[in-house]
Amino acid sequence: MGSVFQDLGVSVLAGASEGYNVCLFAYGQTGSGKTYTMMGTPASIGLTPRICQGLFRTEASSPEEQSSCRVEISFLEIYNERVRDLLRGSEQKKPSPLRVREHPEKGPYVQGLSQHVVSDYKQAVALLEEGIAKRITAATHVHDASSRSHAIFSIQYTQAILENNLPSEIVSKINLVDLAGSERADPHYCRDRITEGSNINKSLVTLGIVISALAQNSQMFSSCQSINSVASEGEGSTAGSQSSSLSGGGRRHCFIPYRDSVLTWLLKDSLGGNSRTIMIATVSPSCSSYNETLSTLRYAAHARNIVNKPRVNEDASVRLIRELREEIDRLKSMLLSYEMQRNPSPSLSEEREGSISDIVLQNELKVEQLTKDWSDRWRDKKELLEQYSVDINRDRAGFLIHSLLPHLIALDRDVLSTGVTFYHLRASEGTLNCSTDLSPPHTTNSRVEGEGRWEQGECRTGVHPPRQWVEEQHRYVECLREEIQAEQRRAEKDLEREQAQLKQQQRDIQQWILQEKKRLAASEAKGKQELGVQTDPMSLPHPEGLVSEAMEGGSSSATSPLSSTVGDRKRVVQEELLKHHALRRAESRVRRKRLHYQLERIAQKRHLLEAKRELQRLENALPPGQDRPTSPELGSFSRTRGPPRVLRRHSFSSDILSRLYPQHTPIFRLVPASLPSA
Numbered sequence: 080m081g082s083v084f085q086d087l088g089v090s091v092l093a094g095a096s097e098g099y100n101v102c103l104f105a106y107g108q109t110g111s112g113k114t115y116t117m118m119g120t121p122a123s124i125g126l127t128p129r130i131c132q133g134l135f136r137t138e139a140s141s142p143e144e145q146s147s148c149r150v151e152i153s154f155l156e157i158y159n160e161r162v163r164d165l166l167r168g169s170e171q172k173k174p175s176p177l178r179v180r181e182h183p184e185k186g187p188y189v190q191g192l193s194q195h196v197v198s199d200y201k202q203a204v205a206l207l208e209e210g211i212a213k214r215i216t217a218a219t220h221v222h223d224a225s226s227r228s229h230a231i232f233s234i235q236y237t238q239a240i241l242e243n244n245l246p247s248e249i250v251s252k253i254n255l256v257d258l259a260g261s262e263r264a265d266p267h268y269c270r271d272r273i274t275e276g277s278n279i280n281k282s283l284v285t286l287g288i289v290i291s292a293l294a295q296n297s298q299m300f301s302s303c304q305s306i307n308s309v310a311s312e313g314e315g316s317t318a319g320s321q322s323s324s325l326s327g328g329g330r331r332h333c334f335i336p337y338r339d340s341v342l343t344w345l346l347k348d349s350l351g352g353n354s355r356t357i358m359i360a361t362v363s364p365s366c367s368s369y370n371e372t373l374s375t376l377r378y379a380a381h382a383r384n385i386v387n388k389p390r391v392n393e394d395a396s397v398r399l400i401r402e403l404r405e406e407i408d409r410l411k412s413m414l415l416s417y418e419m420q421r422n423p424s425p426s427l428s429e430e431r432e433g434s435i436s437d438i439v440l441q442n443e444l445k446v447e448q449l450t451k452d453w454s455d456r457w458r459d460k461k462e463l464l465e466q467y468s469v470d471i472n473r474d475r476a477g478f479l480i481h482s483l484l485p486h487l488i489a490l491d492r493d494v495l496s497t498g499v500t501f502y503h504l505r506a507s508e509g510t511l512n513c514s515t516d517l518s519p520p521h522t523t524n525s526r527v528e529g530e531g532r533w534e535q536g537e538c539r540t541g542v543h544p545p546r547q548w549v550e551e552q553h554r555y556v557e558c559l560r561e562e563i564q565a566e567q568r569r570a571e572k573d574l575e576r577e578q579a580q581l582k583q584q585q586r587d588i589q590q591w592i593l594q595e596k597k598r599l600a601a602s603e604a605k606g607k608q609e610l611g612v613q614t615d616p617m618s619l620p621h622p623e624g625l626v627s628e629a630m631e632g633g634s635s636s637a638t639s640p641l642s643s644t645v646g647d648r649k650r651v652v653q654e655e656l657l658k659h660h661a662l663r664r665a666e667s668r669v670r671r672k673r674l675h676y677q678l679e680r681i682a683q684k685r686h687l688l689e690a691k692r693e694l695q696r697l698e699n700a701l702p703p704g705q706d707r708p709t710s711p712e713l714g715s716f717s718r719t720r721g722p723p724r725v726l727r728r729h730s731f732s733s734d735i736l737s738r739l740y741p742q743h744t745p746i747f748r749l750v751p752a753s754l755p756s757a
C-alpha cells in the first residue's frame with residue numbers, strides 16, 4: 080500500500096498544495112480491492128487516511144509563521160441514485176435524501192451536506208471511520224461485505240500566506256471516490272439486491288459513457304489543434320477559426336450526459352473540468368474474471384485519453400490584489416521611462432506623469448485596504464474556528480457549537496460561502512435579560528419533593544400546579560416584555576446616534592473638499608501671477624470631485640507650468656480617498672449593528688413567546704374554579720413601569736437549583752418524586 084501511496088497519493092498532495100482540485104477514484108469489479116485501496120484496513124492503511132496524514136504533515140512542516148491552513152471534510156454515499164450524508168447525526172431512522180444542485184460558476188454540489196472543520200489527523204480519521212461504519216454493505220456471491228454504494232470523501236483544503244505584505248489564498252478540493260463494484264445480476268438475489276445492482280450498474284454505465292465521450296472530445300480537440308497549427312503555418316491564421324463545435328472531419332463534439340446519473344453529475348468537474356484526476360483500475364487475478372478485467376481495462380484506456388483543464392483556485396480578492404500590484408508595477412515602470420526620456424513637450428509629459436502617478440497612488444491605497452480586509456477576514460475566521468468547535472450543518476440543526484457564552488449565529492445564505500457570523504449577547508447584572516438564556520423554561524427538568532407528575536399542561540396524578548407558580552410566571556412574562564421594550568428603545572437611540580454621526584461625517588468631508596478646492600485654486604492663481612501668466616477664471620478647479628479631476632490631470636495644471644502644486648494636489652487626493660474610505664467603514668459598521676439588534680430582538684421575542692406558552696399551560700392546568708391570575712396584584716404589577724426586577728423563585732429555593740439555573744429562569748416541569756428525601 081505504501082508504494083501505491085508513493086505513486087499516486089504523493090501527487091494528490093502535491094496538486095492540492097499548489098491549489099488544484101484533485102480527484103482520485105477506484106474502479107473495478109466487485110471484490111477486486113477498491114475499498115481496500117481507498118480506505119484500507121487497520122493493518123494496512125488505505126490511500127484516504129494516508130492523504131489526510133500527508134495534509135497535516137505538510138501543514139506542520141510549513142516554516143512560515145504567517146501561513147495558515149484550513150481543512151474541511153464531508154463524506155457522502157450515493158445509494159440507489161440517492162445521496163446520503165455519512166457524517167450526519169443518526170437520530171433520524173430514515174434520513175431524507177439530499178438534493179444535488181448546480182451552481183452556475185462552482186458547478187454541482189449537494190445541498191445541506193455537512194462540512195466538518197478538522198484540525199488534526201485524528202479528527203479526520205475519526206470522521207472517515209464514522210462514515211465507513213454507516214456505509215451500506217451487503218453480502219454478494221463473490222464478496223461478503225460488498226459496498227453497495229458509491230462513496231465520496233471530500234476534503235476542502237484552504238491555504239493562506241501573507242508574504243511581504245502580499246496575501247495569497249488558494250483552495251483545493253480533493254475528492255476521494257470508492258465506487259461500488261460492477262457485477263453481473265444474479266437471479267438468486269432478493270429484489271432489494273437486484274434493484275441495488277441495477278442502480279449501481281446504471282451509474283457505472285453512465286460513467287463509462289461520460290468517460291468515452293470526454294475521451295472522444297479530447298481526441299477531437301487535439302487533432303483539431305494539430306490541423307489548425309499546420310493550416311496556420313501554411314495559409315495564415317484564418318484557417319482554423321471554425322473549430323469550436325466542428326472537428327477537423329466535420330464531426331460535432333459529443334454531448335456529455337453528466338446528469339444521467341447522480342455519480343457523474345457530482346463528479347462533473349472531476350471528470351471533465353477543473354481537476355487533476357487519477358483513476359485506479361482494480362482487477363482480479365482470477366481467470367474466471369477475464370471478461371470483467373477486460374472491461375475494466377477498456378474503461379481505464381478510455382479514461383487515459385481525457386484531457387482536463389485544471390487551474391489554481393485563487394481567492395477573488397487576492398487575485399484582485401495581485402492584478403492591482405501588477406498594474407502598479409507596470410505604471411511605475413512607465414513613469415520611470417518618462418523620467419528617463421523627457422519628450423519635447425514638457426507640459427504634456429508633466430500632465431501625463433501627474434495622471435499616471437495619481438492612478439498609482441489610488442491603486443496603492445486600494446491594495447493596502449484590500450490586503451488589510453483580507454488579513455482581518457482570515458484572522459477572524461481562524462480565531463473563530465480555534466475558539467469554537469464548529470460542525471457546519473451537522474445534526475439537522477444547522478450546526479453545533481460548543482460555547483459556554485450566549486450567542487446568536489448568522490449564516491451566509493450563499494451555499495458556497497463559509498461565512499458564519501457569531502453574535503455574543505450581553506448579560507446584564509441585576510436585570511432580566513432574556514436574550515442571555517435561549518433555552519425555554521419548560522425544557523428544564525427538576526425534582527420537587529412530595530409533588531406528583533405534572534407535564535405539558537396535563538395533570539397526570541390529580542396534582543395541580545400551585546397558583547403561586549402561575550402568578551410568578553405571569554410576572555416573569557411581564558418583565559420580559561418590559562425588558563424587550565427597553566432594549567428596543569436603547570437600540571433605536573443608539574442607531575439614531577450612529578446615523579447622525581454618519582451624516583456629520585459626510586458634511587465634514589464635503590466642507591473639507593470645498594475648502595481644499597478653494598485653497599488649491601488660490602495657490603495656483605498666485606503661482607500664475609508670480610510667473611506673469613494671465614489667470615483664466617474658467618480654468619479653476621471645478622468644486623466637485625477632486626479625485627476625478629486630479630485623475631484627469633486638472634485643467635489648470637494642463638496649461639500651467641506650476642509643478643509645485645502637483646504634489647499638493649496629490650496629497651489632497653490621498654487624504655480625500657482616506658476620508659471616503661473611513662466613511663464607508665463607518666456605514667458598514669452601522670449596518671452590522673442594525674443586523675445585530677434585529678437578531679437579538681428575534682431571540683428575545685422567541686423567548687417571550689415560550690414564556691407565554693408556559694403561562695398558558697400553567698393556567699390551563701389550574702384546578703377548576705380557580706381564577707386566572709388577572710388579580711389586582713398582577714394588574715398593578717403590569718401597570719408599574721419601573722426597571723425590571725429579579726424575581727425570587729421561592730417555590731424552588733434549593734441551593735443546588737439556584738446554582739444550576741439563572742435566577743430568572745422559572746422551572747415548572749416535574750418528574751415523579753423518586754428521590755430520597757433531603
Ligand SMILES: Nc1ncnc2c1ncn2[C@@H]1O[C@H](COP(=O)(O)OP(=O)(O)OP(=O)(O)O)[C@@H](O)[C@H]1O
Nearest residue numbers: 108109110111112113114115116222225226259260
Ligand atoms: N491487495 C490486497 N491485499 C490483501 N487483501 C486484499 C487486497 N485487495 C483486496 N483485498 C481483500 O479482498 C476483499 C475484497 O476487497 P474490497 O472490499 O476492497 O473489494 P471491493 O472492490 O471494494 O468490493 P465491492 O465493490 O464489492 O465493495 C477484502 O477482504 C480485502 O481485504
